[in-house]
Amino acid sequence: MEYKVLDKGFLRLVDILGDDYSAVKAARVSYGKGIKTPDKDKKLIFYLMEHKHETPFEHIVFTFHVKTPIFVARQWFRHRIGSFNEASLRYTELKDEFYIPNHIRKNVKEDKQKAVKVEDEDLKNMALELINKAIEDSYRAYKELLKIGVAREMARIVLPMSSYTQFYWTVNARSLMNFLNLRADSHAQFEIQQYAIKIAEIFKEKCPWTFEAFLKFNYRGDILKGVEL
Amino acid sequence: MEYKVLDKGFLRLVDILGDDYSAVKAARVSYGKGIKTPDKDKKLIFYLMEHKHETPFEHIVFTFHVKTPIFVARQWFRHRIGSFNEASLRYTELKDEFYIPNHIRKNVKEDKQKAVKVEDEDLKNMALELINKAIEDSYRAYKELLKIGVAREMARIVLPMSSYTQFYWTVNARSLMNFLNLRADSHAQFEIQQYAIKIAEIFKEKCPWTFEAFLKFNYRGDILKGVEL
Amino acid sequence: MEYKVLDKGFLRLVDILGDDYSAVKAARVSYGKGIKTPDKDKKLIFYLMEHKHETPFEHIVFTFHVKTPIFVARQWFRHRIGSFNEASLRYTELKDEFYIPNHIRKNVKEDKQKAVKVEDEDLKNMALELINKAIEDSYRAYKELLKIGVAREMARIVLPMSSYTQFYWTVNARSLMNFLNLRADSHAQFEIQQYAIKIAEIFKEKCPWTFEAFLKFNYRGDILKGVEL
Amino acid sequence: MEYKVLDKGFLRLVDILGDDYSAVKAARVSYGKGIKTPDKDKKLIFYLMEHKHETPFEHIVFTFHVKTPIFVARQWFRHRIGSFNEASLRYTELKDEFYIPNHIRKNVKEDKQKAVKVEDEDLKNMALELINKAIEDSYRAYKELLKIGVAREMARIVLPMSSYTQFYWTVNARSLMNFLNLRADSHAQFEIQQYAIKIAEIFKEKCPWTFEAFLKFNYRGDILKGVEL
Numbered sequence: 069m070e071y072k073v074l075d076k077g078f079l080r081l082v083d084i085l086g087d088d089y090s091a092v093k094a095a096r097v098s099y100g101k102g103i104k105t106p107d108k109d110k111k112l113i114f115y116l117m118e119h120k121h122e123t124p125f126e127h128i129v130f131t132f133h134v135k136t137p138i139f140v141a142r143q144w145f146r147h148r149i150g151s152f153n154e155a156s157l158r159y160t161e162l163k164d165e166f167y168i169p170n171h172i173r174k175n176v177k178e179d180k181q182k183a184v185k186v187e188d189e190d191l192k193n194m195a196l197e198l199i200n201k202a203i204e205d206s207y208r209a210y211k212e213l214l215k216i217g218v219a220r221e222m223a224r225i226v227l228p229m230s231s232y233t234q235f236y237w238t239v240n241a242r243s244l245m246n247f248l249n250l251r252a253d254s255h256a257q258f259e260i261q262q263y264a265i266k267i268a269e270i271f272k273e274k275c276p277w278t279f280e281a282f283l284k285f286n287y288r289g290d291i292l293k294g295v296e297l
Numbered sequence: 298m299e300y301k302v303l304d305k306g307f308l309r310l311v312d313i314l315g316d317d318y319s320a321v322k323a324a325r326v327s328y329g330k331g332i333k334t335p336d337k338d339k340k341l342i343f344y345l346m347e348h349k350h351e352t353p354f355e356h357i358v359f360t361f362h363v364k365t366p367i368f369v370a371r372q373w374f375r376h377r378i379g380s381f382n383e384a385s386l387r388y389t390e391l392k393d394e395f396y397i398p399n400h401i402r403k404n405v406k407e408d409k410q411k412a413v414k415v416e417d418e419d420l421k422n423m424a425l426e427l428i429n430k431a432i433e434d435s436y437r438a439y440k441e442l443l444k445i446g447v448a449r450e451m452a453r454i455v456l457p458m459s460s461y462t463q464f465y466w467t468v469n470a471r472s473l474m475n476f477l478n479l480r481a482d483s484h485a486q487f488e489i490q491q492y493a494i495k496i497a498e499i500f501k502e503k504c505p506w507t508f509e510a511f512l513k514f515n516y517r518g519d520i521l522k523g524v525e526l
Numbered sequence: 527m528e529y530k531v532l533d534k535g536f537l538r539l540v541d542i543l544g545d546d547y548s549a550v551k552a553a554r555v556s557y558g559k560g561i562k563t564p565d566k567d568k569k570l571i572f573y574l575m576e577h578k579h580e581t582p583f584e585h586i587v588f589t590f591h592v593k594t595p596i597f598v599a600r601q602w603f604r605h606r607i608g609s610f611n612e613a614s615l616r617y618t619e620l621k622d623e624f625y626i627p628n629h630i631r632k633n634v635k636e637d638k639q640k641a642v643k644v645e646d647e648d649l650k651n652m653a654l655e656l657i658n659k660a661i662e663d664s665y666r667a668y669k670e671l672l673k674i675g676v677a678r679e680m681a682r683i684v685l686p687m688s689s690y691t692q693f694y695w696t697v698n699a700r701s702l703m704n705f706l707n708l709r710a711d712s713h714a715q716f717e718i719q720q721y722a723i724k725i726a727e728i729f730k731e732k733c734p735w736t737f738e739a740f741l742k743f744n745y746r747g748d749i750l751k752g753v754e755l
Numbered sequence: 756m757e758y759k760v761l762d763k764g765f766l767r768l769v770d771i772l773g774d775d776y777s778a779v780k781a782a783r784v785s786y787g788k789g790i791k792t793p794d795k796d797k798k799l800i801f802y803l804m805e806h807k808h809e810t811p812f813e814h815i816v817f818t819f820h821v822k823t824p825i826f827v828a829r830q831w832f833r834h835r836i837g838s839f840n841e842a843s844l845r846y847t848e849l850k851d852e853f854y855i856p857n858h859i860r861k862n863v864k865e866d867k868q869k870a871v872k873v874e875d876e877d878l879k880n881m882a883l884e885l886i887n888k889a890i891e892d893s894y895r896a897y898k899e900l901l902k903i904g905v906a907r908e909m910a911r912i913v914l915p916m917s918s919y920t921q922f923y924w925t926v927n928a929r930s931l932m933n934f935l936n937l938r939a940d941s942h943a944q945f946e947i948q949q950y951a952i953k954i955a956e957i958f959k960e961k962c963p964w965t966f967e968a969f970l971k972f973n974y975r976g977d978i979l980k981g982v983e984l
Contacts, residue, residue, distance in 0.1 A: 082322070085314035085358050085467075093311070094382040094465040097362070100389030120746070126380035127467045129314050129358050133326070138829075139844075139912055148835040151355035151469065153323040157826075158944060159867055160329030173906040180846055183906035195905050202896035202913040209889035218882050219860040219870035221944050225826055226889040230912035236323040238314075238356045238469070240380065257845060257908050288578070349975070367600075368615075368683055377606040386597075387715060388638055402677040409617055412677035424676050431667035431684040438660035447653050448631040448641035450715050454597055455660040459683035486616060486679050517807070540780070543772035543816050543925075551769070552840040552923040555820070558847035584838035585925045587772050587816050591784070609813035609927065611781040618787035694781040696772075696814045696927070698838065 069273070071266040074259060076165050076232055077135045079266045081274075085129035088113060088277045091241070095124040110277045117281035128241035128275060132267070137167035139229040140260050147247055150239035157233075158221040161214065165232040166203045172196065173258065181255060203228050244271060245282050253289030261291060268292050298502070300495040303488060305394050305461055306364045308495045310503075314358035317342060317506045320470070323353040339506045346510035357470035357504060361496070366396035368458040369489050376476055379468035386462075387450040390443065394461040395432045401425065402487065410484060432457050473500060474511050482518030490520060497521050527731070529724040532717060534623050534690055535593045537724045539732075543587035546571060546735045549699070553582040568735045575739035586699035586733060590725070595625035597687040598718045605705055608697035615691075616679040619672065623690040624661045630654065631716065639713060661686050702729060703740050711747030719749060726750050756960070758953040761946060763852050763919055764822045766953045768961075772816035775800060775964045778928070781811040797964045804968035815928035815962060819954070824854035826916040827947045834934055837926035844920075845908040848901065852919040853890045859883065860945065868942060890915050931958060932969050940976030948978060955979050 070080040092109045095116055116124055136144070145152060172195045173183040186192060206228050213223035239247070244267065250256060252264035272279040283292060299309040321338045324345055345353055365373070374381060401424045402412040415421060435457045442452035468476070473496065479485060481493035501508040512521060528538040550567045553574055574582055594602070603610060630653045631641040644650060664686050671681035697705070702725065708714060710722035730737040741750060757767040779796045782803055803811055823831070832839060859882045860870040873879060893915050900910035926934070931954065937943060939951035959966040970979060 083314055083319070085312055085360065090312070090360070097463055097465050098382045098385055100384060123380060123382055127360055127382070127465060129467065131314065131319070131356055137912065138916075142825075142829065142832075145829075145832055146839070151352060152833070153327045153352055153356070155329060156327055167912065169909065169912075173909050174904050175906045183908055186904075191903060194903060195900055198896050198900055198903075199913055202893055205892050206889055206913070206915060209885050213882055213885055216878060216881060216885075217861050217873075219862045221870055222856065222860050225824065225854065225856075225917035226886055226893070226915050228893060228913050228915055229825075234326055236326050236356060238358065240467070366683065367687075371596075371600065371603075374600075374603055375610070381604070396683065398680065398683075402680050403675050404677045412679055415675075420674060423674060424671055427667050427671055427674075428684055431664055434663050435660055435684070435686060438656050442653055442656055445649060445652060445656075446632050446644075448633045450641055451627065451631050454595065454625065454627075454688035455657055455664070455686050457664060457684050457686055458596075541772055541777070543770055543818065548770070548818070555921055555923050556840045556843055558842060581838060581840055585818055585840070585923060587925065589772065589777070589814055609810060611785045611810055611814070613787060614785055692784055694784050694814060696816065698925070 069270055071269070073262050073266055074137070074167055075170065076167065077137070077263075078133075079263055079270075080133040081270050082131040082133050082236070084131070084274055086127055088128075088275045090127045091116065091124040091278060094127045095121070098124070113277045114281045114284070117278075117285040120286075122242045122245075125241040125245070125278060126243075128278070129238060130241070130244060130270070130274075131236060131238045133234070133236055134263070135232055135234045136263060137230050137259065138233050140257070140263065141233050141235065142229075143251070143257065143260050144237070144263075147239075147243065149243040149246075150237060152235050152237055154235035155233055157224040157227070161220060162210065162224065162227060162231055164207060166207070166228065167230040167232065167259070168196070168200060168203070183258070199230075203230060241271070241275065241278060245286060248282075248292070249286070249288045251289075252287075252292050254291055265291070298499055300498070302491050302495055303366070303396055304399065305396065306366070306492075307362075308492055308499075309362040310499050311360040311362050311465070313360070313503055315356055317357075317504045319356045320345065320353040320507060323356045324350070327353070342506045343510045343513070346507075346514040349515075351471045351474075354470040354474070354507060355472075357507070358467060359470070359473060359499070359503075360465060360467045362463070362465055363492070364461055364463045365492060366459050366488065367462050369486070369492065370462050370464065371458075372480070372486065372489050373466070373492075376468075376472065378472040378475075379466060381464050381466055383464035384462055386453040386456070390449060391439065391453065391456060391460055393436060395436070395457065396459040396461065396488070397425070397429060397432070412487070428459075432459060470500070470504065470507060474515060477511075477521070478515070478517045480518075481521050483520055494520070527728055529727070531720050531724055532595070532625055533628065534625065535595070535721075536591075537721055537728075538591040539728050540589040540591050540694070542589070542732055544585055546586075546733045548585045549574065549582040549736060552585045553579070556582070571735045572739045572742070575736075575743040578744075580700045580703075583699040583703070583736060584701075586736070587696060588699070588702060588728070588732075589694060589696045591692070591694055592721070593690055593692045594721060595688050595717065596691050598715070598721065599691050599693065600687075601709070601715065601718050602695070602721075605697075605701065607701040607704075608695060610693050610695055612693035613691055615682040615685070619678060620668065620682065620685060620689055622665060624665070624686065625688040625690065625717070626654070626658060626661070641716070657688075661688055699729070699733065699736060703744060706740075706750070707744070707746045709747075710745075710750050712749055723749070756957055758956070760949050760953055761824070761854055762857065763854065764824070764950075765820075766950055766957075767820040768957050769818040769820050769923070771818070771961055773814055775815075775962045777814045778803065778811040778965060781814045782808070785811070800964045801968045801971070804965075804972040807973075809929045809932075812928040812932070812965060813930075815965070816925060817928070817931060817957070817961075818923060818925045820921070820923055821950070822919055822921045823950060824917050824946065825920050827944070827950065828920050828922065829916075830938070830944065830947050831924070831950075834926075834930065836930040836933075837924060839922050839924055841922035842920055844911040844914070848907060849897065849911065849914060849918055851894060853894070853915065854917040854919065854946070855883070855887060855890070870945070886917075890917060928958070928962065928965060932973060935969075935979070936973070936975045938976075939979050941978055952978070
């Protein structure tokens with residue numbers, strides 16, 4: 069499963085360990101027949117989620133390959149329960165790939181953390197032109213620095229946060245649900261939300277019961293509910 | 298793959314995410330073509346291990362089902378990078394299954410941490426009889442407490458450390474190698490060594506290059522080398 | 527600060543890093559003046575807790591010295607975010623110290639996970655006698671095994687779960703709040719609840735605003751509310 | 756203790772939990788009198804380090820306040836065992852503070868991961884001019900975007916990796932030693948090395964025995980040895 073995200077990014081499921089039934093099996097080891105719920109598998113998953121018994125969901129593990137702008141990657145890497153291997157700009161040259169938004173957002177007076185899309189076409193055009201030019205200039209300086217012999221690790225300091233990077237991410241379903249709680253939410257930045265939505269789709273496809281139980285009992289965000297994924 | 302371990306225990310591989318090639322792919326994302334080693338896959342794994350670039354090995358993940366005495370489980374659970382779901386004696390009744398050694402070890406004067414097997418048959422018989430009787434008495438008391446109505450969570454406080462327990466363990470290859478460094482070693486207790494050896498066998502079977510590189514560059518223990526697993 | 531807990535255990539605060547103000551300072555680095563709440567310190571802590579911004583509380587760290595029965599320690603060590611150093615029965619001989627309850631609990635028909643104290647004096651006496659005798663017998667066998675020369679690590683397999691152990695525990699306030707959510711709750715076993723209550727007292731004493739905000743917004747348990755700590 | 760690092764950065768020790776003796780006390784709980792080394796405190800620390808018993812060092816915890824360029828922060832945040840609170844460019848405006856190197860490095864043919872300082876003044880001047888201009892242009896575009904009303908979280912995508920950021924970092928001595936192994940080494944990028952050296956100085960000042968033992972038994976890097984910190 070691979071999804072395009074943003075203008076040049078992607079999210080790709082590389083591999084998966086287990087499924088809904090992995091959580092069921094792990095929980096059955098814990099509780100034996102002593103668990104007070106019905107022993108039906110789906111019911112058990114709902115019981116676990118409702119009572120915040122989250123460890124069984126750690127036995128479901130996903131590996132993703134992600135291509136995303138650096139400012140998104142920086143938010144992503146704050147999630148410490150998981151494994152990352154990211155492309156290094158010390159060793160490899162950055163390709164000419166930058167995130168250029170197709171819209172512009174403004175801050176809102178009432179809430180300094182909020183940003184909303186603007187309709188004003190003039191402003192949008194002016195802003196996108198500024199962004200495009202700034203990024204082109206930065207990339208030209210980067211290429212120039214490499215050309216005259218400056219080390220890659222040093223030349224890259226002029227590169228903008230919109231530069232695309234890539235990484236492998238291995239994460240268990242419990243940590244992934246925490247990611248969705250924080251990033252599949254209107255308080256998260258728009259760009260990381262787009263990845264979170266695709267992660268939710270993959271999660272739903274691969275672990276439908278766990279996903280359903282998550283939405284019902286554990287999800288604290290606001291953009292996944294009521295949406296047809 | 299399932300192995301019998303000790304008198305009544307087992308180690309069973311439930312599932313695995315990835316293989317040698319998962320580490321290779323993750324490393325390639327990190328280093329691109331910038332890596333200075335040959336791009337042959339096996340060579341790359343040896344390069345990573347030699348230079349202690351261990352994160353790529355986190356993308357290989359194992360789930361084991363383990364049955365082991367509680368004093369072994371207590372050592373096992375000290376390894377925090379991994380996921381555990383253990384049978385609960387609060388909710389389920391302990392079956393009549395206890396570890397009874399088939400040998401006896403004595404402490405050594407020169408090294409308080411060492412224990413060696415004794416040949417003395419009389420001592421062995423006397424010790425095993427004491428152990429057997431103590432465990433039988435404890436179990437009888439446990440059953441008696443349950444019979445008169447004491448809660449399982451309370452009755453179990455008389456149970457001995459040799460009681461068998463079961464758990465699910467999901468662990469990545471990097472953390473598993475750390476486990477082997479500490480437990481597949483003559484300084485570890487004999488009983489947990491037996492499990493570590495079987496884990497090493499499974500690891501070798503599933504990730505032969507990673508295992509070979511681990512033994513060559515990273516392994517700090519002393520019981521896996523030169524042994525035909 | 528040191529508290530006696532259960533019949534022979536204790537909980538002692540060894541050291542602490544920071545206080546309420548550490549979370550405030552860390553949050554101020556994150557949000558600068560951009561945060562939309564009033565900049566009063568206490569209000570900021572309430573804002574963080576209400577909105578589940580929990581990372582600032584990781585900069586408050588406690589070190590405890592704990593003495594507790596092994597069956598309680600086993601529950602405690604499931605909390606992986608934290609540092610443990612526990613007394614080893616491989617290297618040291620267990621002293622004659624076991625948890626002997628001063629009451630007896632029964633399971634409840636309706637809820638297999640629940641256990642309630644019984645009033646029946648006859649049952650209580652019978653049960654306590656069984657427990658006492660079982661523990662004495664186990665300890666006698668242990669001493670006998672040591673006497674005839676069996677290694678400490680092997681003799682201890684007959685010891686009961688009620689044996690007292692000791693450990694150092696270093697844990698940040700975020701992980702500690704998670705501990706309280708799970709263990710300062712009527713679904714936790716009675717014995718670990720007693721430690722959790724004392725931890726809550728120390729937490730309240732050292733970080734009064736954080737504790738107040740925790741109880742208001744984050745606490746999922748049921749035994750700390752409305753109680754005069 | 757506060758050190759200036761690079762042209763506009765700093766490393767400041769905010770607070771510390773424990774010292775050499777904390778590791779000693781934690782180890783004594785583990786080993787009791789059963790440990791085979793002399794019970795002198797300093798000797799015990801050397802014994803622990805030599806035998807890779809690293810958990811006692813987790814009971815020493817540092818909080819640092821760091822100001823560093825974003826490309827350095829990105830390397831720093833890969834260290835998952837620790838707590839971070841970083842200034843957010845979603846909520847606050849970036850000040851006009853960028854890392855401008857005072858030298859230029861070139862890649863080396865033989866080793867794509869290496870970069871060495873160049874003596875060539877002409878090249879250096881040309882490169883620094885390019886860097887300066889690129890960064891000024893980016894910052895001007897950023898300010899312009901803010902001025903016409905673009906949201907901070909969006910405007911910042913044109914900012915370069917050399918932008919300074921700030922964060923709080925709480926980390927235990929074991930994880931800090933791992934940081935030094937990787938970053939106080941000639942294979943790490945020059946800029947993060949400068950921070951690692953100052954961290955080593957603070958570590959040495961606060962935990963002299965642990966630091967000495969670390970250098971002797973555990974340190975895998977190459978720039979701290981033989982240097983007068």
